[in-house]
Amino acid sequence: MLTAYHPQSSRQVFAAEQSSSGGPFFCPACGSELRIKKGLKRIHHFAHLPEKVCIYKGESQLHLRIKKQIYYSLLQELGTKVKNVSLEKLMDTIRPDVLIEGFKKNIGIEIQVTPLTPAELIRRTTAYYQQKIHVLWVLPFSKERFFAADDGEFQPIRLKEFELMLYYMNYKNLIFWDDTEKLSEGFIRIQLQDIWQKPGSYYSIDWSTVIEFNPKKLKQKKMPSQIEYHLGLKEFKPVYAPPFQMPKSDYFLPGRFMMLKK
Ligand SMILES: [Zn+2]
Known part of the structure; x- marks a missing residue:
């Protein structure tokens, strides 16, 4: 996902504008905590933990x-x-x-x-x-x-x-x-x-x-x-x-x- 829910600011935030120290970030669909992924080549995004099942997973x-x-x-x-x-x-x-x-x-x-x-x-x-x-x-x-x-x-x-x-x-x-x-x-x-x-x-x-x-x-x-x-x-x-x-x-x-x- 490109965005996640950020309880600290009570709003949806963009992975591109956040860093891992600014978390935690949550999925609005399943409620689980997300990891922020910021690489040089890949699109900055939020990812579910491997064991989670969610409609937003695996894009x-x-x-x-x-x-x-x-x-x-x-x-x-x-x-x-x-x-x-x-x-x-x-x-x-x-x-x-x-x-x-x-x-x-x-x-x-x-x-x-x-x-x-x-x-x-x-x-x-x-x-x-x-x-x-x-x-x-x-x-x-x-x-x-x-x-x-x-x-x-x-x-x-x-x-x-x-x-x-x-x-x-x-x-x-x-x-x-x-x-x-x-x-x-x-x-x-x-x-x-x-x-x-x-x-x-x-x-x-x-x-x-x-x-x-x-x-x-x-x-x-x-x-x-x-x-x-x-x-x-x-x-x-x-x-x-x-x-x-x-x-x-x-x-x-x-x-x-x-x-x-x-
Ligand atoms: Zn989810």
Whole structure:
């Protein structure tokens, strides 16, 4: 975690601004004491003791880095245009990585570095909806995933199950963040398209008949069609999206509040 509760000052403090002598520090979720980790290379953070079990435990350096970058980027972009931008806000059933409390609407940023189960994605989506928070799901960007090594052109990518759900939830878009900040300082939006297998025909096993097959949509493989870099939050608008049965799957995506690229 980037922050912890500091009883001495009765507030949430940042690991980057504290030292081990300034403790103790506690986890707001499980209440256990945390150790402050300040290295030269790693992101300054608070860590649970190995034996503790907590929802905040085990965030990767990649997750912490993206969270920190998004937080500072949004502070800079939004400044006084919103009531508050906060990190790791622990709410009833959700814990957005970054929460933006606006004058009219609230926005939660969910950074998803590790795969999420479909059930958990649906649970969180519903919880955000109930709390009237618009969500922006953000995935870690990697250039190698979208661009072919030889010619730098787009290449088909295989979406993980939860990414496929986000693809449908986001009207065939996925939002990323480049933690190297080389390609983009800001959100990255990638539009994807379905890939259709070509129609064709083959002989039956006894060579007596020709069997034709129709074009078939590939389920998890999608083709990037457009990419946009350096997006600020102002380029997204809060929308309500109605419930939706995901094609060729058992998932019923619930009605949700989300941030959609304008
Ligand atoms: Zn904890």
